[in-house]
Amino acid sequence: MIGIIDYKAGNAPSVLSAVTHLGYDAELVNTPDRLLEMSHIIIPGVGSAGATMNSLKELNLVDAIKTAVLDYKALFLGVCVGMQILFDYSEEEDTDCFGFLPGKVVCFDRSKVRVPQMGWNKVCFKKGVGYEARDGYFYFVNSYHAVPEDEGHIWGVSEYDGLFAAAVCKENIFGTQFHIEKSGEAGLKLLNGFLSLKRGDASC
Amino acid sequence: MLTKRLIACFDVIGDRVTKAVKFQDNIDVGPAEELAKIMYDEQIDELLFYDITASAEKRKINIDMVKRVAKCVFIPFAVGGGIKNLSDMHEVLKAGAEKISIDSMAVRNPSIIAEGARAFGSQCIILSTQVKRVEKSDKIPSGYEVYIDGARVATGMDAIEWIRRGQELGAGEICINSIDNDGTVSGYDINLMKMASEAVSVPLIASGGAGKPGHLKELFTQTAAQAAIISSMLYSPRLERNYKVAELKEYLMGENIPVRPPVA
Numbered sequence: 001m002i003g004i005i006d007y008k009a010g011n012a013p014s015v016l017s018a019v020t021h022l023g024y025d026a027e028l029v030n031t032p033d034r035l036l037e038m039s040h041i042i043i044p045g046v047g048s049a050g051a052t053m054n055s056l057k058e059l060n061l062v063d064a065i066k067t068a069v070l071d072y073k074a075l076f077l078g079v080c081v082g083m084q085i086l087f088d089y090s091e092e093e094d095t096d097c098f099g100f101l102p103g104k105v106v107c108f109d110r111s112k113v114r115v116p117q118m119g120w121n122k123v124c125f126k127k128g129v130g131y132e133a134r135d136g137y138f139y140f141v142n143s144y145h146a147v148p149e150d151e152g153h154i155w156g157v158s159e160y161d162g163l164f165a166a167a168v169c170k171e172n173i174f175g176t177q178f179h180i181e182k183s184g185e186a187g188l189k190l191l192n193g194f195l196s197l198k199r200g201d202a203s204c
Numbered sequence: 205m206l207t208k209r210l211i212a213c214f215d216v217i218g219d220r221v222t223k224a225v226k227f228q229d230n231i232d233v234g235p236a237e238e239l240a241k242i243m244y245d246e247q248i249d250e251l252l253f254y255d256i257t258a259s260a261e262k263r264k265i266n267i268d269m270v271k272r273v274a275k276c277v278f279i280p281f282a283v284g285g286g287i288k289n290l291s292d293m294h295e296v297l298k299a300g301a302e303k304i305s306i307d308s309m310a311v312r313n314p315s316i317i318a319e320g321a322r323a324f325g326s327q328c329i330i331l332s333t334q335v336k337r338v339e340k341s342d343k344i345p346s347g348y349e350v351y352i353d354g355a356r357v358a359t360g361m362d363a364i365e366w367i368r369r370g371q372e373l374g375a376g377e378i379c380i381n382s383i384d385n386d387g388t389v390s391g392y393d394i395n396l397m398k399m400a401s402e403a404v405s406v407p408l409i410a411s412g413g414a415g416k417p418g419h420l421k422e423l424f425t426q427t428a429a430q431a432a433i434i435s436s437m438l439y440s441p442r443l444e445r446n447y448k449v450a451e452l453k454e455y456l457m458g459e460n461i462p463v464r465p466p467v468a
Binding site for chain 2 (some may be wrong): 017184
């Protein structure tokens, strides 16, 4: 079963409609017990890293997410802020995050570019993840971006104030800084690839 | 590289799209959901729906329409009209919209911008404003005045001051609608957009006046606008010739303006 984490600030309904449009059964999840039954988990992102971590704490989902990801090896996809909280730490509101991927999250350089980045940007994919990801244009809305410590975790790159990690992947853990659910047919294709993976398929 | 966005804007009455000239004489174009799907298939970058009578009729926006649109288009879309408070915003976002556009309501109650930005993030809040050219004065030094309620009511506020304040309050994007140029197909108000570009650093959307592809080039090369609203060009039955999204993008690519290229 595919679970989409439904927390206060997230846009879970939009992600759900993209997933069901692709022909998959999915449900919105906001309890630890149900979360642990999922083969695929998507955490949508809207808003700030601090608010997202607080919502997850309020729902008592932090430990369940860790168990699902690290012990059960559920296929996990973090979108936008959902990708940022995969890292150790975010400078946004000085927030401690999950630390599934080593690295931190920093703000774009306001002296170089308009912040937030808002719109369609090109993503080039760097490595295989168990399915084919095609370079293309995806929809971003972000002021902050991840800086992975291990470059091997960078799945796709994009350019704004410089090159930045637009998508990351480590084993069963995936993240897209862009809104995969709002990136037109390119986003739907990429999402379909993730949903079609079986536990143990991901090879990155 | 971040690309320039083309946004199709729909003035909705009930659940049908209409087209006006200078905010008046709306004629029917078709059902909102159907047009949204056509625009999605044509690879427009974003959609914007204004429920143009919701505010005046003191009723809420058509949430069912928002939900139906969210089920068939997978690009960002914003909704505006009749949004008064956080609970209205929440309802629209839960229905599947990414962004909320506030206009007249923000003039009446500017704190709604800050409250919305705090609750849902700045990226959700578009401050949209209707602007008309006037004599420069002490009160309106830029020579552009803010109007509300379908361009019917002058506010005495300076438009450039207002967008600066909107950014401070937390608006994540600012959409500037030129009342003088709306539906005239004579081009965007470039002077206005230049002044706005200098005044704020959040992304700017220009609206009002686009009638041919060259108008987009003017906007994107002469101002810092990141997005352009096009509607007459796409579907106005009043225009002799409508354009496909792909046609506009190919033109812009030929002019070295970065856009999301159409994919076959």
